[in-house]
Amino acid sequence: MDWILNHILSSIVLIPLVGVLGLLLIPKTYQNLQKWFTLIVSFIPLGFSIILYQNFDTSTSDIQFREVFSWIPVFNIEYFLGIDGLSLPMVLLTTLLCVVCIIASWKIETGLKGYLSLFLLLETGMLGVFTALDFFLFFVFWEVMLLPMYFLIGMWGGPKKEYAAIKFFLLLLWVFLFVGFAIKVPLFPFHTWLPLAHVEAPTAISVILAGVLLKMGTYGFLRISYPLLPTETLYFIQTFPLLPILGVVNIIYGACCAMAQISLPESRGGNDLKKLIAYSSISHMGYVVLGMCALSVEAIHGAVLQMFNHGTITAMLFLLVGVIYDQAHHRKIDGFGGLASKVPVFTGIVMVAFFAALGLPGLSGFISEALVFLGSFKSQLPYFKTWTLLGTLGIILNAAFMLWAFQKIFFGPLKTSSEQFKDVSVREIITLAPLALIVIFLGVYPSPMLDIMQKSLTNLLRLMP
Amino acid sequence: MNAVLHDICWILPELCLILGLIIVFVVGLKKSNPWLFMGIAKPFVLASVFLVFVKPDSDGTSWVFSFHLENLGSQLIFANSLAVDSWARVFKILIYLAALFPLWFGLRSKEISKTYHLEFVSLILASIIGMSFLVGASDLLVIYISMEMVSLFSYVLASFRKSNVLSNEAGIKYMLFGAFASGTMLYGMSLLFGLTGSLNLGDISSHLVDISGTPPLLLLSCVLIFAGFAYKISAVPLHMWTPDVYEGAPTPVSSFFSVVPKIAGFAVLIRFFLTALSQPLPDIAGQWSVLSPGIWPFWVAVVSALTMTVGNLAALSQSNLKRLLAYSTIAHSGYILMGFVVLKDVGLSAIVYYLFVYAFMKLGAFYVVICVEEKSPHIVPLNAQIQNFKGLAWKSPLLGVVMAIFLFSLIGVPPTGGFFGKFYLFKVALESGFFWLVLVALLNTVVSLYYYAKILKAMFFEKPVSGSQNSAPAFSLAWDQSYILVFLSAGVMIFGVFAEFFVQWFKVVIF
Numbered sequence: 006m007d008w009i010l011n012h013i014l015s016s017i018v019l020i021p022l023v024g025v026l027g028l029l030l031i032p033k034t035y036q037n038l039q040k041w042f043t044l045i046v047s048f049i050p051l052g053f054s055i056i057l058y059q060n061f062d063t064s065t066s067d068i069q070f071r072e073v074f075s076w077i078p079v080f081n082i083e084y085f086l087g088i089d090g091l092s093l094p095m096v097l098l099t100t101l102l103c104v105v106c107i108i109a110s111w112k113i114e115t116g117l118k119g120y121l122s123l124f125l126l127l128e129t130g131m132l133g134v135f136t137a138l139d140f141f142l143f144f145v146f147w148e149v150m151l152l153p154m155y156f157l158i159g160m161w162g163g164p165k166k167e168y169a170a171i172k173f174f175l176l177l178l179w180v181f182l183f184v185g186f187a188i189k190v191p192l193f194p195f196h197t198w199l200p201l202a203h204v205e206a207p208t209a210i211s212v213i214l215a216g217v218l219l220k221m222g223t224y225g226f227l228r229i230s231y232p233l234l235p236t237e238t239l240y241f242i243q244t245f246p247l248l249p250i251l252g253v254v255n256i257i258y259g260a261c262c263a264m265a266q267i268s269l270p271e272s273r274g275g276n277d278l279k280k281l282i283a284y285s286s287i288s289h290m291g292y293v294v295l296g297m298c299a300l301s302v303e304a305i306h307g308a309v310l311q312m313f314n315h316g317t318i319t320a321m322l323f324l325l326v327g328v329i330y331d332q333a334h335h336r337k338i339d340g341f342g343g344l345a346s347k348v349p350v351f352t353g354i355v356m357v358a359f360f361a362a363l364g365l366p367g368l369s370g371f372i373s374e375a376l377v378f379l380g381s382f383k384s385q386l387p388y389f390k391t392w393t394l395l396g397t398l399g400i401i402l403n404a405a406f407m408l409w410a411f412q413k414i415f416f417g418p419l420k421t422s423s424e425q426f427k428d429v430s431v432r433e434i435i436t437l438a439p440l441a442l443i444v445i446f447l448g449v450y451p452s453p454m455l456d457i458m459q460k461s462l463t464n465l466l467r468l469m470p
Numbered sequence: 471m472n473a474v475l476h477d478i479c480w481i482l483p484e485l486c487l488i489l490g491l492i493i494v495f496v497v498g499l500k501k502s503n504p505w506l507f508m509g510i511a512k513p514f515v516l517a518s519v520f521l522v523f524v525k526p527d528s529d530g531t532s533w534v535f536s537f538h539l540e541n542l543g544s545q546l547i548f549a550n551s552l553a554v555d556s557w558a559r560v561f562k563i564l565i566y567l568a569a570l571f572p573l574w575f576g577l578r579s580k581e582i583s584k585t586y587h588l589e590f591v592s593l594i595l596a597s598i599i600g601m602s603f604l605v606g607a608s609d610l611l612v613i614y615i616s617m618e619m620v621s622l623f624s625y626v627l628a629s630f631r632k633s634n635v636l637s638n639e640a641g642i643k644y645m646l647f648g649a650f651a652s653g654t655m656l657y658g659m660s661l662l663f664g665l666t667g668s669l670n671l672g673d674i675s676s677h678l679v680d681i682s683g684t685p686p687l688l689l690l691s692c693v694l695i696f697a698g699f700a701y702k703i704s705a706v707p708l709h710m711w712t713p714d715v716y717e718g719a720p721t722p723v724s725s726f727f728s729v730v731p732k733i734a735g736f737a738v739l740i741r742f743f744l745t746a747l748s749q750p751l752p753d754i755a756g757q758w759s760v761l762s763p764g765i766w767p768f769w770v771a772v773v774s775a776l777t778m779t780v781g782n783l784a785a786l787s788q789s790n791l792k793r794l795l796a797y798s799t800i801a802h803s804g805y806i807l808m809g810f811v812v813l814k815d816v817g818l819s820a821i822v823y824y825l826f827v828y829a830f831m832k833l834g835a836f837y838v839v840i841c842v843e844e845k846s847p848h849i850v851p852l853n854a855q856i857q858n859f860k861g862l863a864w865k866s867p868l869l870g871v872v873m874a875i876f877l878f879s880l881i882g883v884p885p886t887g888g889f890f891g892k893f894y895l896f897k898v899a900l901e902s903g904f905f906w907l908v909l910v911a912l913l914n915t916v917v918s919l920y921y922y923a924k925i926l927k928a929m930f931f932e933k934p935v936s937g938s939q940n941s942a943p944a945f946s947l948a949w950d951q952s953y954i955l956v957f958l959s960a961g962v963m964i965f966g967v968f969a970e971f972f973v974q975w976f977k978v979v980i981f
Binding site: 079160 | 864883897973974
């Protein structure tokens with residue numbers, strides 16, 4: 006047990022990689038065995054991250070569970086893993102969503118072995134990014150995450166998938182080299198990859214994209230830009246307020262684009278439920294950026310909590326779109342209607358997810374958004390009240406398009422094309438229920454999450470000049 | 471006489487190769503079995519690799535063996551015309567090991583008919599004998615003669631398919647270009663000899679110390695000599711032959727050209743410039759200062775920037791994979807030159823590390839092309855069209871995965887060896903203040919991403935074209951093909967993950 010606790014982060018990161026090797030040994034035709042094997046492998050990091058949570062010391066801002074080896078001393082490269090209050094929520098989120106996504110991918114048949122191998126590789130990459138504390142190692146894991154993503158979108162995605170995959174890949178690499186993390190957030194105007202990649206990606210990959218990969222941008226800001234370049238970061242927040250403005254633009258622009266999905270016909274690129282949710286993600290990540298920039302204790306807690314909450318809520322939303330799509334084979338918003346009477350359980354779960362996304366009190370999205378706005382409004386930085394006020398417009402817009410979409414799909418007369426609809430299956434409930442429970446639990450009692458962040462985030466703010 | 475006999479003890483690897491060549495010839499009089507020639511040639515090449523680690527001890531009575539190159543010391547033999555030092559040794563190892571693969575690639579190739587397999591094996595053996603003299607040459611004449619030896623055999627190899635127009639064209643182009651380049655180099659050498667009165671690189675250096683300023687004639691001779699080397703390493707502006715020759719030559723031969731002579735070319739280029747035109751700094755170990763004409767490092771850096779840019783930009787529009795890989799070879803020559811212009815031993819070890827990784831990834835990429843071509847009914851240059859690779863990863867996942875590894879390494883994506891190689895080169899150049907060069911190289915890396923990703927896109931994301939070879943339901947590889955592919959791709963990854971070990975080993979590689 007001691008050995009495991011001393012090497013727990015390496016185990017979490019590398020077990021999926023070992024799983025890839027195991028998966029390669031299973032013959033191609035044994036598809037069920039491959040699925041169950043992958044599922045079991047992905048449960049191990051989840052279990053370990055719960056152990057991590059239990060053994061996490063909330064009374065210190067130090068890096069915990071650190072593992073340091075010299076990897077390539079000539080270049081001063083270390084294998085350095087560790088977590089603090091900033092990365093632990095992300096590790097929990099990633100391991101949870103990976104399990105959920107493997108269950109959600111149960112119906113994939115073509116190239117299953119390749120799909121599952123790439124998925125496990127992706128998990129290693131993501132967990133590595135959140136635990137690596139050597140810049141170089143961070144970059145290595147970043148690439149290990151990027152490459153499987155490229156193939157997963159490209160090989161198992163929708164009709165325009167090649168374009169989406171190439172765009173995703175090229176844009177990401179370019180910007181990693183030249184602009185930094187802005188793209189992953191996805192900050193306007195670097196957001197164009199997001200709706201496209203989402204629309205063309207299979208459901209499970211959309212969940213990972215929105216649930217985990219989006220967080221890497223803001224995580225990178227907090228992990229690297231804040232402690233390493235505090236003066237420069239402050240310059241872009243205060244003197245030349247690029248970051249808060251981009252945050253506000255993200256909130257409003259994302260919400261407007263989502264709104265346009267309802268009002269525009271399909272011929273003009275609208276009327277797509279999945280795009281609507283992708284744009285709402287852009288809007289919700291705007292809250293994170295705004296909260297990060299406020300440099301007040303409440304706001305930064307709100308921002309990191311929003312990273313976790315958005316991960317669970319948006320995962321639910323994409324899974325639910327997947328459920329609809331599997332039955333109807335289209336995602337047109339006006340192609341549905343009156344589903345509430347036909348599929349009541351499904352409607353109930355969608356309601357939880359939509360209401361959490363628009364920030365209804367009692368659900369987790371409310372807590373983080375409220376913290377962000379409270380903290381931003383209290384911020385001492387010049388003009389910040391203006392940004393906050395503009396940002397609050399997003400709440401109204403979000404509520405508007407979420408409720409509007411909900412009404413169009415679930416109320417009104419039942420469309421003939423929807424008469425064959427079946428309610429959610431057990432497998433789908435297994436994927437959705439844990440997320441819904443977390444959303445409700447953290448909405449009522451957010452302290453377990455806030456406690457683990459508190460010391461690290463306060464310390465992070467202390468580092469700013 | 472005794473001195474010559476003693477000196478012969480220092481060229482054991484070459485002697486071993488010559489012996490192997492003779493035996494292949496003798497056996498070839500009676501038999502014509504490709505596997506037999508391979509079976510004879512391979513142990514001799516491997517034995518030569520082993521013999522690189524052996525030297526006679528000082529009194530000539532026994533042998534010294536060590537895997538640590540720094541323990542073997544260095545020696546000038548045959549009247550100071552040939553150097554046996556760790557620089558020559560490490561390149562010999564690399565050349566012998568890299569040459570083993572094209573030998574094997576030729577075994578199953580349709581392009582190299584069984585009747586002429588004896589010629590194929592012996593030409594490759596003969597040309598690596600020439601190269602192993604080339605990497606140690608420290609005399610202008612020896613440089614010229616061994617370079618011609620390599621070139622002559624290469625011309626024959628390029629036009630190996632006698633009845634194929636493209637292959638003939640490749641041979642003629644290669645020869646005309648080569649004749650022009652070596653003529654230029656010879657003229658430059660004669661000027662240098664006239665100016666310094668010596669053919670020996672060390673003597674030239676000690677004459678140049680007394681010359682101040684930049685005499686135009688000396689500058690001219692250096693430019694002309696550099697042209698000869700630039701032809702060997704396909705540096706701009708003497709790169710034009712590369713795509714045509716690689717396209718026309720049989721693909722196993724192209725894989726040989728794109729790796730092995732390049733390695734030898736870099737070895738001799740660097741030795742010439744660092745021993746004849748520079749001198750070691752007396753106070754700082756592992757650094758050189760330039761002698762008259764002192765401006766060459768800057769211009770070599772310009773050539774490096776041009777070479778990588780031209781190579782990458784031209785590769786963007788290629789639809790034939792052999793041509794595309796030829797342009798990528800040109801681009802990589804540009805990257806490698808970055809390590810040379812800094813005039814430091816770390817730069818040299820970065821080059822050696824990069825060349826090792828380069829050999830693995832380039833041979834691997836070419837071998838994937840060879841495997842695809844062999845399944846094809848068409849004539850050969852058409853087989854390497856990118857459309858023949860469409861959907862290949864679905865037909866043969868192994869081929870797809872290893873090609874992805876080779877291409878990612880060529881791009882420079884971590885944690886492959888290609889990434890650490892580039893990182894090392896860029897780091898060395900940055901530390902010496904070549905910011906602009908590193909910036910150009912970074913931009914080039916991004917450009918190169920596009921055309922490598924194009925191949926991946928075709929292999930992974932697209933459906934097979936009907937009528938092409940891979941529309942057949944299965945695409946099975948022979949055991950030795952899978953084995954080689956896995957070996958090469960594992961090599962690329964091991965070079966990356968255990969970079970420390972290799973970098974430490976190559977650190978001692980100086981003159």
